[in-house]
Amino acid sequence: MKYSIVIPLHNKAPYVCETLQSIVDQTVLPYELIIVDDQSTDGSLELAARFLEQVPERFRSVRVELIALEENRGVSYARNLGFSTTSGDIVSFIDADDVYAPELIQKATQLIAVEGMDFVVLGIQLFPSHVRYPAFRKIAPDLEEVETDAYRMKHPLKTVTSRHFVMGVGSNVIAKRKWMETVRFDENVRFYEGIDFWYRVLKVVLNDPDSKVGMLMGDQLRVREVEGSLSRKKYRSSRELVLPPVLVRYKNSNDRYDKLLMGVVGARWIAHAFENLSSRRQKIRFVIRHAGLFPRQLYYFLLSKTP
Structure with a gap:
């Protein structure tokens, strides 16, 4: 081959x-x-x-x-x-x-x-x-x-x-x-x-x-692990953090595995944001901007715990 x-x-x-x-x-x-x-x-x-x-x-x-x-x-x-x-x-x-x-x-x-x-x-x-x-x-x-x-x-x-x-x-x-x-x-x-x-x-x-x-x-x-790469980028503004594509693509999906993937990716993205945003003010703005995401993330987390 x-x-x-x-x-x-x-x-x-x-x-x-x-x-x-x-x-x-x-x-x-x-x-x-x-x-x-x-x-x-x-x-x-x-x-x-x-x-x-x-x-x-x-x-x-x-x-x-x-x-x-x-x-x-x-x-x-x-x-x-x-x-x-x-x-x-x-x-x-x-x-x-x-x-x-x-x-x-x-x-x-x-x-x-x-x-x-x-x-x-x-x-x-x-x-x-x-x-x-x-x-x-x-x-x-x-x-x-x-x-x-x-x-x-x-x-x-x-x-x-x-x-x-x-x-x-x-x-x-x-x-x-x-x-x-x-x-x-x-x-x-x-x-x-x-x-x-x-x-x-x-x-x-x-x-x-x-x-x-x-x-x-x-x-x-x-x-x-390269300093300055996208996965380690530092953000001056919460506006620089765009939603990962799976969170947009499967937003209205009823498929269990789509939801589980959104849960995994969303949790990593939120952790990445809090680790790399430059100030407490920008972290607060991030939370306000994406407030609707957090209840879904809790739901996906609980879903991942079920058989």
Whole structure:
């Protein structure tokens, strides 16, 4: 099976070569690598190009395409464009400051080809803090081990909407291309867009009753904690905090799992707001602005406690 990797790139000069090195070091190389530069201003694209000119001979069989955007369009646009350029059977995205373990492609391809998985979520390790997600012991009863560090989800929607799970953070999903062809990243948002995208892809996968959803643990994806990134951005005004897309998309949904996902995402978003708003006044304004959200969040929290 042909494996495609898409890297959205924007001002990651200190890190992009390490990310690329983690792909060059794979025990099984990808079929193609697509890099979409979202108008970097720090020389990131030039660094990537020079690095790829010096790769070992074995990597020269990989189809590489570098796309330079003429204007900054955001990470979702870059991912969508990158995906439309791929031709592999399996597709994954990796941010240009994160790192793959050397056996990731080999293990993921085996899960998909041998075990028949359609959609695989990767456990992640943040660095330098070494914090790991998901909370494996909390979700273990809903998993069936198929290989070392590899599992099939018995009830995928239940698992991915658990408070103890993380999907869409650090682009930690690998999937068959066919399931992604009708879904696109929301280009109007730049925060929690990955959670929204992969949840919609998962729902497409689960329309097929014979599909399988898996999880690969073992620190296969290391996600860098970068000061100043969107997940760690500091806000001077509560107006800068826009609603995560799942809270808008599923606001009127009666589906239990949509509600559970809104509960998880909403709780994380509120915690993020209180941690990163610059002043007590702005925190109060945030509460007033989104007062209608808090009763729903309590309801979703109580819902997550029920069987």
